[in-house]
Each structure stands twice: as C-alpha cells, then as structure tokens.
Amino acid sequence: MPTPYAAAPAAAPPRLVRPLAGRQVAGVCAGLAEHLGVPVRVIRLIMLVLLAMGPGVVAYVLLWALTPEVEATPGKPGAPGEQRSLFDGPMLVIAGAVVAFVGVAWLAQRSGVDLRLGVLLPLLVIAVGTVIGLSQLDAARRTRWLAGSGWQTAARLGLGVIVTAGGILALVTRDAPISQTWDIIVAVIVVLIGAGLLVAPWGVRVLAELRAEQAARARADERADMAAHLHDSVLQTLALIQRQSGDSARVATLARAQERELRAWLYGGGAAEASNLSGALAEVIGEVEAAHGIPVDLVMTGDREMDDGTQALVRAVREALANAVRHGRPPVSVYVEAGPTGVEAFIRDHGPGLDMEVIPEDRLGVRESIIGRMTRHGGAASSRRLDPGTEWSLTLPPPQGVTP
Amino acid sequence: MTGTPASPPAEPVRVVVVDDHRMFRTGVKAELEEVAGDRIDIIGEAPDVDTAIAVIRRDLPDVVLLDVHLPGGNGRGGVDVLAGCVAVDSRRGRPVRFLALSVSDAAEDVIAVIRAGARGYVTKTITGTDLANAVCRVADGDAVFSPRLAGFVLDAFGAAAGEIAEVDEELDRLSQREREVMRLIARGYQYKEVAKELFISIKTVETHVSSVLRKLQLSSRHELTAWAMGRKLV
Numbered sequence: 116m117p118t119p120y121a122a123a124p125a126a127a128p129p130r131l132v133r134p135l136a137g138r139q140v141a142g143v144c145a146g147l148a149e150h151l152g153v154p155v156r157v158i159r160l161i162m163l164v165l166l167a168m169g170p171g172v173v174a175y176v177l178l179w180a181l182t183p184e185v186e187a188t189p190g191k192p193g194a195p196g197e198q199r200s201l202f203d204g205p206m207l208v209i210a211g212a213v214v215a216f217v218g219v220a221w222l223a224q225r226s227g228v229d230l231r232l233g234v235l236l237p238l239l240v241i242a243v244g245t246v247i248g249l250s251q252l253d254a255a256r257r258t259r260w261l262a263g264s265g266w267q268t269a270a271r272l273g274l275g276v277i278v279t280a281g282g283i284l285a286l287v288t289r290d291a292p293i294s295q296t297w298d299i300i301v302a303v304i305v306v307l308i309g310a311g312l313l314v315a316p317w318g319v320r321v322l323a324e325l326r327a328e329q330a331a332r333a334r335a336d337e338r339a340d341m342a343a344h345l346h347d348s349v350l351q352t353l354a355l356i357q358r359q360s361g362d363s364a365r366v367a368t369l370a371r372a373q374e375r376e377l378r379a380w381l382y383g384g385g386a387a388e389a390s391n392l393s394g395a396l397a398e399v400i401g402e403v404e405a406a407h408g409i410p411v412d413l414v415m416t417g418d419r420e421m422d423d424g425t426q427a428l429v430r431a432v433r434e435a436l437a438n439a440v441r442h443g444r445p446p447v448s449v450y451v452e453a454g455p456t457g458v459e460a461f462i463r464d465h466g467p468g469l470d471m472e473v474i475p476e477d478r479l480g481v482r483e484s485i486i487g488r489m490t491r492h493g494g495a496a497s498s499r500r501l502d503p504g505t506e507w508s509l510t511l512p513p514p515q516g517v518t519p
Numbered sequence: 520m521t522g523t524p525a526s527p528p529a530e531p532v533r534v535v536v537v538d539d540h541r542m543f544r545t546g547v548k549a550e551l552e553e554v555a556g557d558r559i560d561i562i563g564e565a566p567d568v569d570t571a572i573a574v575i576r577r578d579l580p581d582v583v584l585l586d587v588h589l590p591g592g593n594g595r596g597g598v599d600v601l602a603g604c605v606a607v608d609s610r611r612g613r614p615v616r617f618l619a620l621s622v623s624d625a626a627e628d629v630i631a632v633i634r635a636g637a638r639g640y641v642t643k644t645i646t647g648t649d650l651a652n653a654v655c656r657v658a659d660g661d662a663v664f665s666p667r668l669a670g671f672v673l674d675a676f677g678a679a680a681g682e683i684a685e686v687d688e689e690l691d692r693l694s695q696r697e698r699e700v701m702r703l704i705a706r707g708y709q710y711k712e713v714a715k716e717l718f719i720s721i722k723t724v725e726t727h728v729s730s731v732l733r734k735l736q737l738s739s740r741h742e743l744t745a746w747a748m749g750r751k752l753v
Contacts, residue, residue: 374644410644414670414705448666448707452673461706502712 237286244278417453555651568592639663
C-alpha cells in the first residue's frame with residue numbers, strides 16, 4: 116500500500132497471515148500476495164501451476180498449517196462481500212479443481228502420455244478427503260466448532276475420513292486380486308481405528324483445555340468491562356460524595372443519580388430506549404431529579420412508541436413533576452399505564468396541595484403546558500387535592516388508525 | 520407516613536434480618552429500633568442461606584426480612600431460605616412470615632420470592648417508618664405491595680391491556696376490584712387512601728391485596744411461569 120507521505124518510514128512488509136476476507140480456499144494465496152506485495156492473481160496462477168506439478172501440494176498444506184489466521188484490514192481490494200457469495204466456501208473450489216484435473220488427465224491420457232492414473236487418482240482422492248476432514252480444524256471455524264455445533268461438523272469429518280480411507284484402499288489394492296482385497300480392507304480399518312484410539316484421548320483433552328481457556332477469557336473480558344464501568348461511574352461518584360459530604364442534599368442527589376445509572380446498566384438490558392414512552396419518561400424523571408434533588412418513583416405498565424401525542428404527554432408529565440417537586444413534598448411518584456384504550460398518567464406529591472381556583476390566570480405553566488397541551492392532542496388533564504398532596508391525572512387517546 | 524397498623528400487637532414483633540451486607544443489617548436494625556422500638560424487636564440476623572435457616576428454625580421469629588441475593592444454599596438466595604423454612608411456625612403459633620427486601624427491580628427477582636412464599640416485596644430505599652409498618656402488616660398476615668410490585672402485577676396479569684377476570688376466583692386474571700386496588704397502590708396510595716378512594720374498609724383492601732398475592736403464587740399465566748421456569752422454581 117503506497118503511503119501518502121513521502122517522509123513516512125519505509126513500511127515493513129506485512130506479516131504473513133491468512134486473511135478471512137478475500138480468500139478462495141484457506142487464504143494462503145491472499146496472505147502470500149499481501150506479504151510479498153504481489154497481485155493475488157499472479158500468486159494464484161503460480162500456485163496452481165505448482166499444485167498441478169506436485170510439490171505445490173506440500174507447500175500449500177504447510178503454509179495452510181503454519182500461517183496464523185487474521186481478519187483482513189478493511190478497505191483492501193478483493194475484500195468481503197460478493198466474492199464470498201459467488202464462491203460459497205472452499206468446497207466449490209475443490210470440486211472445480213477436481214473436475215479440471217480429471218479433464219486435463221483425460222486429455223493427457225488420450226494424447227498418449229502415461230500419467231499412471233492408478234496411482235495418481237487415489238492420491239488425489241486422499242488429498243480431497245484430507246482437505247474435507249481438516250477444513251473443520253481450520254481456526255476460522257474454531258469457535259463454532261468449540262461451541263459444539265452438532266451434526267454438520269461431524270458429517271464433514273466423517274465424509275473426510277471415508278473419502279481418505281477409500282483413497283488409501285484404492286492405492287493399496289491397485290493390483291491385488293479380489294481375495295486379498297478384504298484382508299487389506301480389514302487391515303486398513305484396524306490401522307485407522309488404532310490410530311484413532313491413540314489420538315482420541317489427546318484430542319479430547321486438547322478440546323477440553325481449549326474450552327476452558329475460552330471460558331476463562333470470556334470471564335476475564337467481562338470482569339474488565341465491569342471494572343471499567345464501575346471506575347467510570349461509581350468510583351467517580353463516591354469521590355464526589357466524599358468531597359461534598361457536608362452538603363446532604365447534594366450527596367443524596369449524587370447517590371440517587373448514580374443508583375439510577377447503575378440500575379439501568381445492570382437491569383436495563385437496552386429496554387430504556389428514548390424511542391419508547393418508558394425510555395422517554397425515565398429520561399425526563401432523571402432530569403427532574405438531577406435538577407431539584409428530590410427522588411421521583413416511576414412505575415410503568417405497558418409501553419408505546421413515541422409519537423406526537425406521547426411527546427406531548429411526556430412534556431406535560433415533566434411540567435407536572437416540576438410543579439410537584441417545587442411546591443409539593445416527597446415522596447413524589449409517577450404511574451403511567453399504556454394500553455389499548457390509550458395512555459393514563461398520574462403524578463402525585465405529598466405537599467400542601469395546589470388549588471386550581473387560586474391559580475392566577477397568568478400562570479402559564481399549569482394552564483398552557485399541562486392542560487392546553489393535553490387537550491390539543493385529544494387528551495385531557497386535571498388535578499385534584501388529596502389528604503396530603505396533589506395528584507395530576509393525564510389521559511391520551513390511542514394513536515390514530517388503531518381502534519381501541 | 521401515617522399508616523400505622525389498625526391494631527398494634529400487645530407484644531413486639533420478633534424479627535430476624537437476613538442480608539449478606541453487615542452494614543445494611545446494622546443500618547436496618549438501628550433504623551427500626553429508632554422509629555418502632557416498641558413495636559419491633561430484632562432478635563437475630565444471618566449473613567447467608569444456611570445460617571439463616573438455622574437461626575429461623577432455632578429462634579422461630581414472627582417476621583424475616585429477607586434479602587433476595589444471598590450466598591450459600593443452592594445458589595438461589597432468598598428462595599432457598601424460603602424453601603428451607605416451609606411450615607415453620609413462630610412462637611405465637613403462626614407461620615413465619617417473610618418480607619423480601621432488595622435493591623433489585625428485576626421482575627424475575629420479584630416473581631421468584633413471591634412464588635416461593637414471601638408475603639411482600641419492598642426495595643431497600645424504603646424509609647424506616649414505611650419499613651416498620653410493612654413489617655407489622657406482614658406479621659398480621661397481610662401482604663405488602665410496593666408501587667413497583669403493583670405495577671408489575673398489572674403488567675403480568677395483562678390488566679393494563681384491559682384483561683379482567685369474569686369471576687373473582689379465576690387465577691390468571693385480576694378482578695375489576697383487584698385491578699382498581701393495584702392501580703391505586705401503583706399510584707403511590709397508602710392502604711388507608713385506597714380504602715377512602717374506593718369507599719371500602721381498610722380490611723377489604725387488605726383482603727384484595729392478599730387475594731392478588733395468592734393469584735401471583737398460584738397462577739399458571741405464561742409470563743409468570745416463564746420467569747419461574749427460567750429459575751427452575753416450578
């Protein structure tokens with residue numbers, strides 16, 4: 116990649132890795148191209164020639180096994196998307212290679228060149244079987260594999276084993292008479308089972324260790340995440356509280372705000388979105404609490420998408436709450452019920468009470484912001500005195516187009 | 520708050536506090552002794568599930584203030600304590616009552632302890648006076664619903680969406696009257712105020728609340744059972 120700055124230090128060649136994006140089979144050619152700074156088409160062509168000649172197979176498999184796999188940096192040519200959908204997985208490529216090989220071999224045989232197909236074909240079958248089987252071990256699928264995603268993995272592994280075993284059989288029984296074939300089949304199966312028995316315990320242990328390691332890493336990540344959050348929020352608030360410990364109202368406000376935030380983080384789970392009535396109300400209540408230092412309890416049943424009506428309702432609730440915390444006394448509580456028959460909201464305080472008759476006409480807050488606003492949106496608002504305190508009750512009809 | 524119980528008991532209510540935070544236990548003790556020293560007597564405390572069960576079975580209190588999240592037992596916290604104290608009677612010969620006390624508002628925590636047998640659920644930010652009243656109410660066999668619990672009940676029984684039981688006995692829905700009572704509690708009304716508002720006696724309000732509690736414990740409604748199943752309670 117050319118750098119736009121002339122003075123920039125000469126960039127070291129990128130590390131040899133196998134990118135996830137832009138790969139055809141296992142990302143070996145793409146990785147090589149990246150590392151050597153050669154167009155990937157050239158590398159692929161060279162690799163194909165080498166593969167056809169024989170030694171390329173060894174080189175390819177070794178590179179595949181020894182090169183670590185890394186997500187490609189975004190913005191590189193030949194990166195994700197359409198290529199992936201065009202060639203869905205390495206299987207299609209393998210199938211194409213086999214067909215091409217068979218065609219070339221057939222042509223060569225016709226033109227009188229002895230390819231010793233008796234040996235070559237079984238070898239090819241073995242190679243294909245190994246690739247199918249080992250493709251499961253590719254790190255790209257390791258997570259899915261570790262999570263134990265069932266039958267597909269097992270089926271592929273089984274298919275690989277069967278194809279490989281078939282290839283070995285074909286190679287070994289090439290010139291033997293039928294009578295000996297069964298002996299050889301049995302011998303091959305016994306050897307495969309023996310090898311499997313030897314490898315299995317080790318494999319199981321490695322698998323278990325990998326799982327444990329992965330779980331430990333997930334836990335560590337979570338702990339780090341939590342520590343970061345607690346540091347940013349709780350520790351900062353505690354420090355503030357220590358410094359302002361003389362001012363009890365301020366301390367209570369800080370503690371309350373922190374509690375709400377932590378609660379949203381612990382139990383929220385993304386439910387409190389401002390695009391919903393519940394989220395918008397929680398936000399407004401948070402603002403009122405922070406501004407006045409008086410706790411407000413919100414109880415909400417049901418929910419509704421935000422629209423013009425609920426927007427007006429939220430503003431009216433805010434105004435009523437501001438009145439409650441200014442003129443009333445705590446506890447201040449808000450109950451909102453959203454159902455098919457509309458939304459009802461109740462805002463209550465325990466102060467000396469607010470009398471509609473004695474509210475001067477010019478008190479724009481109550482008349483306009485609460486009653487006027489609700490009426491304009493087809494709803495209603497009224498307040499009444501309780502033994503201690505005042506309760507506002509706001510109603511809003513269901514959104515238009517929805518029959519109650 | 521003026522909602523003292525209708526008839527103060529002749530002898531103080533014997534209470535055990537179960538919470539894994541020593542600071543919180545000390546705080547609750549001090550607060551209850553200050554505001555209701557004559558009505559409430561804290562006789563013991565416990566920091567975990569196993570100690571709690573041992574203390575409750577030994578001292579036979581009237582009321583247990585129970586934290587929802589506790590170490591020990593089978594890892595289910597307060598629910599394990601409730602399971603370990605089934606059919607234990609207090610010295611007065613009445614069942615030991617449990618009042619859940621938690622910092623959590625999560626619905627599954629509420630449903631877990633209520634279905635396991637707690638008579639009420641309040642959050643730890645409750646004032647000392649309110650807590651004392653709640654303890655006395657639970658000691659008398661009544662249920663204690665915080666506004667938040669009432670809101671949750673309305674939600675879980677679909678009452679907010681207009682579902683109303685045809686007959687009172689139906690377990691999966693609230694009756695009209697129960698819904699009204701729950702709505703008023705959710706609006707922050709004391710039992711006394713609920714009674715005045717609906718022109719019924721406080722005793723009737725208590726009956727309705729207890730009946731809602733029973734439905735909450737016995738209902739097989741989908742939302743309730745789904746949570747309970749998630750916690751392997753059913």
